Amino acid sequence: MGDKTRVQVSKLKPGRYILIDDEPCRIGNITVSSPGKHGSAKARIEAVGIFDGKVRSIVKPTSAEVDVPIIDKRTGQIIAITPDTVQLMDMETYDLFDVPIATGVNDEIKDKLKEGINVEYWETLGRIKIMKLKGES
Amino acid sequence: MDPKKAVLKESSTEGIKELPITGPWLENVDSLEEIINYYERIGFQATHLGKAIEIWKKVEKKRENGEEVRVFLGYTSNIISSGVREIIAYLVKHKKVDVIVTTAGGIEEDFIKALKPFILGDWSVNDAEMRQKGINRIGNIFVPNDRYVEFEKYMIPFFERLLEIERREGRPLTASEVIYKLGRYMDEKLGKEKEKSVIYWAYKNNIPIFCPALTDGSFGDMLYFFKEERGDRELIIDIANDIVKLNNLAIIAKETASIILGGSLPKHAIINANLFRGGTDYAIYITTAIPWDGSLSGAPPSEGVSWGKIKAKADYVEIWADTTLVFPILVWMVMKE
Secondary structure, eight states: OOOEEEEEGGGOOTTSEEEETTEEEEEEEEEEEOSBTTBSOEEEEEEEETTTOOEEEEEEETTOEEEEEOOEEEEEEEEEEOSSEEEEEETTTOOEEEEEHHHHBOGGGGGGOOTTEEEEEEEETTEEEEEEEEEEO | OOHHHHHTOOOOOTTOOOOOOOOOOGGGOOSHHHHHHHGGGTOHHHHHHHHHHHHHHHHHHHHHTTOOEEEEEEEOHHHHHSTHHHHHHHHHHTTOOSEEEEOHHHHHHHHHHTTSOOEEOOSSSOHHHHHHHTEEEETTEEEEHHHHHHHHHHHHHHHHHHHHHHHHHTSOEEHHHHHHHHHHHHHHHOOGGGGGOHHHHHHHTTOOEEOTTTTSSHHHHHHHHHHHHHTOOOOOEEOHHHHHHHHHHHHHOSEEEEEEESOHHHHHHHHHHHHTTTSEEEEEEEEOOOGGGOOSTTOOHHHHHHHTSEEEEEEEEEEESOHHHHHHHHHHHHHTO
């Protein structure tokens, strides 16, 4: 689950998502130069990787299409916590899977994880990240 | 001191040739050419134009007799923005010049005009409104943005081609080589309009065009986007090896002539190259720049003599005038008369 789609650059906004170098990134800033002697209108997009926190930027004509990740936002329950991983159960499908704490959990909630609580987790392009807490089940 | 003697001081023209100042008597002339033939005796800048015609005719006569006078032509971008572009393309088509130096606009605007023309505009318009409308102004010439958008469609594949060539040859191309390849590209991709292009004829006749500041224009803007979009750092344009080519062209020639429209980079690059041979033998400058700020652009040929860029005994003249008024007349009188 989790795929990608094509979106025209002119339709992107800060807060939306984009794939840069195959990494899903959240768009922070877009600077557009209107058509001029440099040719057609261009956008410079600065974005932060969802999974690695790395800042990336690309430049594209505003008429170009780019890959945008389709992000599935799902609810899961924390079944077990080990030093390295969190075992999660999807509340819809009851699938069980492990998520590595180092790369698969939002830094802001890393020390708030407790067994039994519900979390919102994102799945895209076969990768998973636990993003926020959703309270006790 | 007797005031009368002060006012009516006796004169002496010893050592001065007495050539009368005179303009054409319009009842006795039948053509514009006859009028221009009077220019040397009209005074002020008309005299300078008359002298320029004489100097260039001398150069042409030598070339027609098979004597080598290598002609360097330099011009700034605004010259190509104007209709003088067609005059220059004519000179290049008929091999009346041997080496060209220009700035970035002199390259890209020549290419763009083979796609779509610029249009006649006005000096005083609301420039902020022009920006809203997407129309760029060069003096009283308008260049709508769509010209550049169209140009970009040709440049992206052209940059890809350059990259391919550089990979294949294992070295960066020099700016003059890039411009030569641009001429070939025009030959392949464009229609009849290319036949009024300077770059096209320079390619056909193997006349090198040097442009050390090639990135300082739309060409450079598009190069920037090409590189940023692809993360490319491979495509390089070499200016170091071009200076070797340019200087050697001046050194090896038997005699050289420097025809320079405007100032700045093209002017300096040409007279500097001629420094290596002890100075150019003929020089015609056409400029509106003034010398009083010490700029090179305003410096007359005589200043170049102090640098050894122009021979002390060289035949030179400077016309202080807008090139668009003067150059078509100069070329016509030299080439067609």
